[in-house]
Amino acid sequence: MISSHDFKQINKYLYEIPRSFRADMRVPARFYADAELQKAIQGDRSLEQLVNTATLPGIVKYALAMPDMHQGYGFPIGGVVATQLPDGIISPGGVGYDINCGVRLLATQLEKEEAAPYLEDLASALYANCPSGLGKGGHIKLKAGELDLLVVKGAKWALKRGYATESDLERTEEGGCLEGADPGKVSDRAKNRGQDQVGTLGSGNHFIEIDMVDRIFDEPAARRMGIFHNQVTVQIHSGSRGFGHQICSDYVKRLQKTIQQYGFSLPDRELVCAPLSSPEGQDYLAAMKAAANYAFVNRQVLTYHIRRSFEQVLAGKVKNHHVYQVYDIAHNMARIEEHEVDGRRIKVCVHRKGATRAFGPGSSIVPGIYRDIGQPVLVPGSMGTASWVLVGTEGSMAQTFGSICHGAGRVISRSKAKKAVRGAKLREELEACGIHVRVGSMSGLAEEAPSAYKDVDRVIEVVHGAGIAKKVARLIPLAVIKG
DSSP, X not given: OOOGGGOEEEETTEEEEOGXXXXXXXXXXXXXXXXXXXHHHTTSSHHHHHHHHTTSTTBXXXXXXXXXXXXXXXXXXXXXXXXXXXXXXXXXXXXXXXXXXXXXXXXXXXXXXXXXXXXXXXXXXXXXXXXXXXXXXXXXXXXXXXXXXXXXXXXXXXXXXXXXXXXXXXXXXXXXXXXXXXXXXXOHHHHXXXXXXTTOOOXXXXXXXXXXXXXXXXXXXXXXXXXXXXXEEEEEEEOOHHHHHHHHHHHHHHHHTTTGGGTOOOSOXXXXXXXXXXXXXXXXXXXXXXXXHHHHHHHHXXXXXXXXXXXXXXXXTSSOOOEEEEEEEEOSEEXXXXXXXXXXXXXXXEEEETEEEOOOTTOTTSOGGGTTTOOEEEEOOSTTSOEEEEEOOHHHHHHSSSXXXXXXXXXXXXXXXXXXXXXXXXXXXXXXXXXXXXXSOHHHHHHTOGGGBOOHHHHHHHHHHTTSOEEEEEEEEEEEEEO
């Protein structure tokens, strides 16, 4: 176990484990925290996992972890690693099983008081129209070959079929489509699992949430995003479902057989990887992009069902029930990007495992509508707590390869949470606070209890204080829909 004697404090919110800590480290390992979060981080193996990632072939600058970091598969969740092209590695464990698990923020022109009489009915409509739960299928049954087209076209597939608007795509990372996705690199097993799960929520920490804008911290940025105080908004948190999970499983198994071929000596077999330039590395990248595009479509079809639900419940009862998109961001991705390292612009493969891209103002990656304020960043809290809207900064580009945290971060496992919390009691407590709850199982509710997570407001203070993101708005929940 790594202790506080093994790392030094660089500044108020940044700590470093030096390269000299272990002979196999290629770069230092850095993590963001305050004093309290630093103690929580030491409660699991995440620091050891962070050090392990610092040994990966081709890694540049630092192995990084965000203040929501906790133990994951191979990489810590909250981990950020960049490897230099062409022969730096790509690792399925550095992306995760739920490829492009991401968050979409939708907004309305409604204020809380106008929507309040209909929240119960809205929650019920969303639960009925947005299929949720482990393995749950959706309303769309794809024809033979249609899935292959979907994973190549991404959100453009949804646009052509009437599930999206041009504005939605403009306000989605990469326009909702990563070029280079290849369904030929995806197994039949993965395709079978993805065949009927488009437009579904899933289980675990995935949710749809109706929120209210509680506070505004940056008026110009909020105005640009169409966000105002007391506004009713909706968040979607979902990913690539069984399709992405199977792709990760397939490539972890495949790459475990090829490590010796490339002469890699890894401290943890969960770090299996291949040079990005290798056939195995290129195949995984093409399959990962297919899963990423699937996830963009999944959230887009859920958006369509949310709009349909608002229309069903509110048409003729409120002045404007229109639901528009603010932004859609991806976690759990490996991206080929250019960043400055040691004074040079180089191409790197940035792994963001449970971390979020947060590019600063002026970046050509950021959609034109937001380019001068920086990329919108969405950080959901745990169920029943606040969520945040931020923007990326020049600081994130300089310090973290344009990355920040993706959530609050667990402090206890799902199994421990189920033992410590009664789902029925938690539901009563949430509803007593005025939060409408629709959930498929009480054990699933218990897994995601607020007590199982770090304090998201504290996490946000760290990234804001460290200068790697800037606070724009805080949201609080009015209704939660879970599998």
